[in-house]
Amino acid sequence: MAPVTSPPDQAVKGRRRATGAAPDAAGLGRARATGFLVPGMVLILLFLVVPAAWTIYLGVTNYRLTGLAAANPEVVGLDNYTRALTDERFRSSLVLTLQFVLGSAVIGQAGLGFAIAYALRDRRGPLRRLVEGFVLLSWILPSSVVAFLWIALLDRDGGTLNALLGIPGTAWLLDHPMLSIIVFNTWRGTAFSMMLYAAALENVPRSHLETARLAGAGTWQQLRDVVFPRIRGHVLTNLLLISLWTFNDFAPFLITAGGPEQRSEILPVYVYKVALSGGELGFGAAISFVMLLINLVIALVYLRMLGRRKETA
Amino acid sequence: MSTATRTAPARTDRPAPGAAPVAVRHVLSRIGRYVFLCAVLGFFALPLLWLATAPFDETPTITASLPRFTLDNFRALLDNPYALSSLLNSVYLAAGTAVLVVTFAALAAYALSRVRVPGRDALLYGLLLLSSIVTGTATMVPLFELAFRLNLIDSRLGVILILSGGLLPAAIFILKDFMDATPTSYEESARVFGASPLQIMRHIVVPVVRPGLATVGVWAVANVWGNFLVPFLLLRGPEKAPAAVIMYTLYTEGGQADLRLLSTFSLLYSLPVALMFVFVSSRYGFRFHGGIKR
Amino acid sequence: MSAITMRELTKVYPNGVRALDALDLEIADGEFFALLGPSGCGKTTLLRTIAGLETASGGRVHIGERDVTALPPGRRDVAMVFQDYALFPHMTVQDNIAYPLRIKKVDRRARADKAAETADELGLGALLQRRPGQLSGGQQQRVALARAMACHPQVFLLDEPLSNLDARLRLEARTFLKRLQRELGVTTVFVTHDQAEALALADRIAVMEGGRIRQVGTPTEVFRRPANTFVAGFIGSTPMNLVDAEVRDGELVVAGTRLPVPEGVQVTDGEKLTYGVRPEYLDHTAEPASGGLRGRVVVVENLGSFSLVSLDLQPADAPAGDTPGTSLQVVVPEGREPAPGDTGWVVPRPGRSLLYRDGELVTPEATPAVPAARTAAGAEQ
Amino acid sequence: MSAITMRELTKVYPNGVRALDALDLEIADGEFFALLGPSGCGKTTLLRTIAGLETASGGRVHIGERDVTALPPGRRDVAMVFQDYALFPHMTVQDNIAYPLRIKKVDRRARADKAAETADELGLGALLQRRPGQLSGGQQQRVALARAMACHPQVFLLDEPLSNLDARLRLEARTFLKRLQRELGVTTVFVTHDQAEALALADRIAVMEGGRIRQVGTPTEVFRRPANTFVAGFIGSTPMNLVDAEVRDGELVVAGTRLPVPEGVQVTDGEKLTYGVRPEYLDHTAEPASGGLRGRVVVVENLGSFSLVSLDLQPADAPAGDTPGTSLQVVVPEGREPAPGDTGWVVPRPGRSLLYRDGELVTPEATPAVPAARTAAGAEQ
Amino acid sequence: ATACGDSSEPAGKDAKNITLTIAANSIVGGKNSAGAEWIEKWVIPRFVEAQKAKGVTAKVTFVPSGVDDEQYKTKIALDLRSKGGADVIALDGIWVGEFVQAGYLKPLSDVAGGEVDSWEGWSQIPETVQGLGSFEGKRYGIPLGTDGRVLYYNKKLFAQAGLPAEWQPTSWQEILDAGAKLKTLPGVTPIQINAGTAMGEATTMQGALPLLAGAGGEIYADGKWAGATQPVKDMLDFYAKVYGGGLGDPKLQQEAKGRDKSFAEFAAGKIGILAEGDYFWRSVVNPTSGIAKMADRDTTVGYALIPAKQPGAGIRGQDFVSMSGGGVRVLNPHSKFPSQAWELLSFMHSAEGVKAELAGEKRITARTDVNKEVLAGDPMLSFITEKVLPVTAYRPPLAVYPQVSVALQEATAAAASGTSADQAAAAYQKKVEGIVGGPGNVTS
Ligand SMILES: Nc1ncnc2c1ncn2[C@@H]1O[C@H](COP(=O)(O)OP(=O)(O)OP(=O)(O)O)[C@@H](O)[C@H]1O
C-alpha cells in the first residue's frame, strides 16, 4: 500500500473512523460500562478516596503519632493551615518545590525528553534502542538504588563525576543542592516525556513539516508552526502528569535529605520531616492538602495555557 | 480570474549558489545530532557505572572504578537469609499489583473511552490529584488504620490493594489514550459477527492495545518495586518483606552503609525490573499514546 | 439470503443531525444494490442502521421475514466489510477469516478448514499465515470479503469497499466483486460515492441526498432518465449538462437558440424549465449547424479514445464576449477535438434531451427500446 | 517559471530500496507534466527529490539554469501540494495561505493582502477566517493550491492532489486545476496513479515503473501507441487487451483466429508476439463475423453510455468449453449489450492493433493523422 | 502476637499454650545482626525449653526490622495504637515518654502484676540507667544498656603537632588551642564536632547537648524548654569558633553521609579531635569488625572526657560532662499473655541473657554484674563506666523532643556557617516557642 504521509485520521476522506466520534462501538451500553468501571472504582474509592479524605480530616486536627496529642487529638480548625502559610520554612519549601518542578519537570524532563524524541524521530536501529534503553532504565530502577548511584556520582571526594572532570573536592550536593536534585530528577524521569513525545511526533504528519521546509522554515520555525500546535495535547498531558509526579516526588530526600540547611527541602521532604520525624501528622496532613490545592492550580494553569483550543477538525 | 502580476525572483545563474555552505550546514546538523545523542547516552549511562562495577569489587568505594574482580560479594549476600526471598516477595507484590492495575484500568479505561460519561476528564484528574496525596507520608495513619480495620495487616493482599488503589488513576489516564486511539471499526466489525462486549475486549481490544497494557504493566511494576513505605508499614516479618524493605536493612547498627552488600543487592534488586523491561519491550512493544483530547 | 425492507427509517444523531429521514426502501433477495450519493448524505448511516450498529430513531428494518429493528448486530445474520477493512492486525489471515466462526463456537479444526476453503475461493490460499500488515490493499480487501463470507450471512453490507485501492486495482477489484456476488447470489448492499462504480456493479442503485432517497432504479434507468436534476448532476462519468431554458412560442429557448420541446411534454409559454442533456448525447461540429448551440471551446480534456470539450455558450443573437456564463460539455471522439479558443456548434441528439420542471423530470419515457440503432456514444451527428 | 532537467537521477533509500534508477527527464518551461505509474514505482520519490525533500544518491537536478541538487528545499523556489494538503489545522485559511510569506519575513499587512488576493483568485474569498477543519475537501485542495501560489514559485509540485476528493469533486477539481495552470503558466509536475487524470490534465506524461521511466509522451501518444506492454496495460480507463499471438504463414494467429499482420511490421514465421488492442477499438457483434474472435460473454459492466463486456475467447476450431483462458474486453455502445452467457464475435478495427515483441512496441507509426473520420469509440463495426 | 492467639485457650497466668512475639529494630544479616541472632538462636529456644519444663507449650516468634529508627518508631506506634503488635518490644529509651503520653504503654507492674517489682535485675541496674525506661517515676521498660560520649583524638597527629600523647582538656579553650596547633598540619581537619541537620540526632547527642551540659545548661528542666539561654549561646559560640575559625570542616557537616565520612577521615588520620560515643570505638575503628577499621586503634586513638566550659561550669557544677542514651524493652499493654511476656522479658535481661547477647563483644550493658565481668579487660569501656557514666545526662523523653532537637541542629548549622551565636540563639528560641506551644514553656 502507499506509504501514508500522514496518519489516517488526518486524511480528508477519513479512512479510519477516529476516536470518540462513534462512541460505544462494542455496544457496551451504560449498564455494562458501569460494570467495567466498578472494580477499578471500588478499589480507588476504598484505598484512595477514603484515606485521602481521612487525611484531609486529619489536616484540621492537632493529631500526632505519639505524645499527649496522640491520645486525644483535637480539632483545631484551620490552625494548621494558618500555621503553614505563616511558616517561613513552608514558604521557602514551596518556592524550592516550584523551582524543582519548573527546573526538573518542565524544563528538564519535558525539554530533554522532547529533544531526545525529536533527535530520534526518524531513526531506527541500535543507536535509538541504546539511547532509549538507558533512558528507560533510569526510569524503572528503584529509587533507593538510584539515589545511591547519584550519591556515588556526585560525592565530594570519591565521586565519579569529580574524578572524570578532574576537580576533586567540588561538593555538588552542598554547593548546588537544588541543581543536583534537579539534574537528578531530570535523569530519573525523562523517560516518560521521551516516550510520550515520541508517540506524539509520530502524529505530526510528515507532509506538514515538509510544507514548512519548502517554504524555507528552519528547525525552530518548524517546531513552532507545525510540531507544537500538533502535539499540544501531548504537551498538556505530559506537563500535567510530570508536574504532579515531580511535585510529590520524595526521592530527592534520599540524596540530600533536604539539606544542607533545608536548601533542598522540597515539600514532600518537608512533609516527611514534619509527619514522620516530627510526628506532627495533623500538620503534615494539612500541608499535603495544601500541596493538592497547589497541584490543582498548576493543572488549571496548564489547561488554560494549552488546552481547550478547539479545532473542529 | 486574472493572472496575478508577479515579481519574478531575481534569478541567479551561478551553478549552485550556496550549495557548499548548505552541505556544510547539513553535515554540521548531523554531527550536532550525534553529539547530542552521545551526550544524552553519557548522561544516562554515567550514574549506572557504579552499579556495574561496585558489586564485583573486593572493596567497593563510592567511586566507580575498575574493580578488583571478585564474586565474594554475591556469596556474602547469599548468606543474608532475606536477600533472595525478598526479591521473590517483590515479584509477588509487583506481579499482583500489575495484574490488578492493568486489568481494572483496562476495563475502566475502555468503558470511559467508549461510553460518554459526563465530566470524566475532571473525574480522572481529580483522582489523579488524590493519588498524589496518598503516596505521601501524611496518609500513613489512615492507610494503616484502614488496613487494620479490613484485617489486612501483615497481608500481601493488603499491600497489593493499597498500591493498586494509588496507581489506578494514572493507569486509567494513560490507557484511556490508547483506547481512544484504537479505531472503532475493529470492534464494530467483531460486533456484527456477534461477539459480546467481553469477547470484543478479549479478542480485539486487549491485543490491539497490548503495547499500552505492557507499558502500564511495566510502570506499575517499577512503582511497586521501589515502594518502601506501604509494605514496610503493613507487613510484619521479613519473610514477607519485599526487596525495597530489605534494602534498608543492609546498614550497620549506626546506620552506615555496607557497600559490599548494598552494591551487590542493588544490582540484584535492579536486574529483574531491567530484564522485565527488556522482555516486555521486545515482546509487546513499549510505547505511549497520549494527549488530552478535545 | 433475504430481501431487506426499510419503512420510514429515521436516524437522528445525538448532535441533532438527521442522517436518515423517513426513508423507505426495498432491496430484493439476491440483489446487488448500490447506495450512491455525495459525502455526508447518509449512506454509511443507512448501512450501519441495517447492520444494527446504529439504532434507528424511528421506522423499521426487516431482513427476510424478520423484523430486526431491535436485534443487536450479532443476531441479524449480516456481514459487513468496512471501508478500512477492519482486519484485526494481531491475527493472521486465517484467524481473521475464521473469526466469525470462533464467535459461533465452531471448533478449531472446522474453523481452519472453512477458512482455508474460503481463502482458496478468493485466491488467498498462499497468504493464510500472513498478518494484514503484510498484505497489499487488494489482498486486504479480499481477506475482508472472505471473513464476511465465512459465516454465510443472509446479507452482505459493503461500505466503500474499493475506495482505499488505487485506480488500477480498483478496476480489477470491481470486476472481481461483481463476479463473486453473481456466484454467491447473496443480497448485497454496497455504498459508494463513485457513480461509475455504482453503474458498473449494481443491479439497482439508490441515489441519496440529505438522508433521503432521490431515485431508485437500474443503472440504465438512472443514467438515462435521472428523475431530478440532483441525480442528473450526480450520475455519469461526466455530469449531465443542465441549462436554463424558457418556453417561447411552443419552443424551448436555450442560450438564445431555439430547440424543439421533447415529445409528450406539456409546456406553457413563458415557463422556465431546465434543459438537460448528457455530454455523450451531444455532437460537436466546427461548422455552423442548424439547431446547434454556438460556443467557444475553453478546455479540452483527453479521456483516452475521446475527449471532453467544455464550451462557453455564445448565443447566436448576442454579440461575442457578452457570454451569460452558460457552459456545456461535449464528448468528442478522438481525432475530432477542437483546440481551446475555437468556436464550435453543439447539436443535441434527438430523443436524448430531458426537461426538468422545478428540478423534477417531466419528459415522459419514450418508446421502450433504445431510440435507434447506431446511436452510440458521441459517434454520430 | 523554469524548465526542470534531471540527469542520471538516482535515489537509494537507506533500507536499500532503489526508488529512482539513473533517471533522465526534461520538463519544459510552463508545461503541465504528469508522473504516472503504479504504487511504489517512485513517483513520490521523484517529486520529493525535485523539491529537495530527499537528497539524491546520484545525478543532478536543474531548475532553469540553476543546479539545485545540493540546495535545501526552502531555497529551490518550488512549491508543493501534498496529497493530504498538509493544511495547518490551527491556522485560519488566511494564515495558511500567508505562511510561506511569513517565513520569508514579509510584513503582516502585505501578507494579508497577498493572501486575500490569492484566495480571491481561487474563489476562497469568503473563507479566509475559517479553519481547514471547517472546509470541504475541494475547498481544502484549493487552499493548498493558494498557499503554493502565494509565493510565486518557479515550479509547482503536486502529489496526488485529487486522490482525497470524492469522485464527483475530483472531476470538478480536475477541470479547475487545468484551467488554473493554463492561466498561471507555471511549470507543474503532478503525480497520480490514475491514468484518466493524467490523460485529462497533462501536456505530457511520463509513465514510470520500478524507478525508471517507461515512456514519455503526450496523452495521445501514450494512449494510442504505448511503447511497451507495461504502459499498454496501465493506460486507458479499461486496460488494453494483450493476447499471445503466433506468426503462421505470414499471418497472426490469436486464440485460433487468423488476423492480418499490421502494416510495416517484419515478422518471421513461428515467432511469438503479443497482440494488443484497446477495448474501445474492438467491435462486438452477435453474429459470426469474418476476422472476428469468438467468445462467451462473462461480465457486462455498465459504464454509462456504453458497457464493458468481458468475453472468454473460444477459438473457432476448438470445441467449446476447452477455453485456454484467454479473455478479451470490449466496449459496447448502449443498447447493444449482450447478456452474460451469450456467444459473440469481436472484430478489431483496422489500423488500431499493436504488436509487441518481448514487451516492446514494434508496430510503426501509421499515417500521421487519425486513420479515418467517424471511427469513434465502439460505435462502428 | 496479641491479635492472633487461639481464643479457645484460657488466657492469663495458667495458660498451657502461649504465643509471644518479640519486635526489635535488628535483623540477621543487616542492622544489628548480632542482636537478632541472639533472640533467634538463644532467647527463643531457651525460653521455649524452660516453658516446656513447666508444661507450657510456648511459641515465640521474632519480628525483625532493619530500618531507620524513625521508621521503626512509626511502625511500632501504629501497631500499639491499633492495639496490636508484638508482646515484647525494643524501643529507644527516649521514646518511652511520648509513647506513655499517647497511651501506648502502661507501667510494667500494671501490665504484668506484682512480679515486676520483685525482679532481681532491678538491683543490678543503676538508678540513672533505670531512668531510661522510666517516665514520671514509673517503670515502663528494662534498659538494654547505655553508652557515653567522649573526645577521641589521634595521638600520631598530636605528636606531629607537638601536643601531648595523653591529653585531657579541662576547658573548651584548651580544645580550641589544641585545634589551632593541629591546624598547622597539612590536610588535617583539627576538630570534628557534629553540627547541622544532615547528621540528625548525632549532632544533638555528640555536639549540642554535651556542649550545653558543659555550659551548665539543660535542654528541658522543670517543665520548660531551654530557649536562648546563656548556655545555649555559649554552645553556639563554641560552634562558631570551631567552624568560623577554620578548625573544622563546615562542608562535611552538611553532607548527607557526613558522619560516615568523618569516621573514614578519622580512621585515615585526617581528623585530629572527634566527639563521639563509645560506639565509635567498638564498631567503627574496631581493628577487626569496624566499618572504618584502624589496625592501630589501641595505640593511635586516645580518648578524653568532654570538659565543661571552665572547670566547674558544667551541669550540677561538674568539671566534665557527657550524654547518654540507650535502648529499652517494654511490654505491650495489650499482650494476651502479659505475665508470660514479662517472664520472657526478664529472661532476656537476666545476667545470663545479657551475657549471651554480648556474644563475646564488649559493650556497656545495663547490668552492673555483667559489666564488671565483661568490661574488666577493656580500658576504654571501663573508662566509660567508671568516668563517664557518673557525669552523664539523659535527654527528655517527650514527644516534642525530636522537633526541639531539630531546632537545636538548625541553630548549630547556623552558627557553623557564620551566623553569630546570638542571632542563631534568637532564631532557635522562636522556633522552640512554636514547637512547644508558646513562650510560656520556654526559658530564656
Ligand atoms: N456518530 C455521528 N454523530 C453525529 N453525526 C454523525 C455521526 N456519523 C455521521 N454523522 C453525520 O451524519 C451525516 C451522514 O453521515 P454518513 O457517514 O452516513 O455519510 P456518508 O454518506 O457515509 O458520507 P461519506 O461519503 O463521507 O462517507 C453527516 O452529516 C455526518 O456528519
Ligand SMILES: Nc1ncnc2c1ncn2[C@@H]1O[C@H](COP(=O)(O)OP(=O)(O)OP(=O)(O)O)[C@@H](O)[C@H]1O
Ligand atoms: N522513506 C523511505 N524509506 C525507504 N523506502 C522508501 C521510502 N519511501 C519510499 N520508499 C520505497 O521506495 C519505493 C518508491 O516509493 P514512492 O513513495 O516513491 O512510490 P510512489 O510511486 O509514490 O507510490 P504510491 O503511488 O503508492 O504513492 C517504494 O518501494 C517504497 O517502498
Ligand SMILES: [Mg+2]
Ligand atoms: Mg460513509
Ligand SMILES: [Mg+2]
Ligand atoms: Mg506516492
